[in-house]
Amino acid sequence: MTKLERIVHFKPGFDKRNPSDPSKDYGISGGSLLFLVKGPRGAVHFVLGTNFYPESAERHLVNCYTDGRMRRFGPDGVAGIAQSYRARGFDVGYHAPEPQYDGQHAHENCEWLGGKSCYTDGSALRADEWAQQFLERGTDWLWPALEREYADRFEDEQ
DSSP states (O other), X not given: OOOOEEEEEEEOOEEOOOTTOGGGOOOEEOOEEEEEEEETTEEEEXXXXXXXXXXXXXXXXXXXXXXXXXXXXXXXXXXXXXXXXXXXXXXXXXXXXXXXXXXXXXXXXXXXXXXXXXXXXXXXXXXXXXXXXXXXXXXXXXXXXXXXXXXXXXXXXX
């Protein structure tokens, strides 16, 4: 098997609310973790949404919940809150230097392929399955899973 590089990248959450101009309110989001395996033929990744919020966004969420404006937790109470803050799988995907299917469009300046154009795609449905495995088994499971994903996509096609 090819020597592969393992990369972990944290993208912080944001608080882009604009109370004075709702048309410029871009919301809030928790941070995400990207686990990437990179080799000479491309890269594969798993993205996990952490719900790690900046302090201002976290304060806003707590205030909304405690003053009764936030109803999304519904009748589940604390269990609903825990479910809302649970880490979730966002994507299992790839970055390839060549198209992987007819009509696939390139993305410019791919960070993971050294600024070259790349062809990328992924699956949020698979990410939910991967998230459950990762949360139960950790990186001892994840790194080999990503390395198999790399081999399946880039090496087994030879």
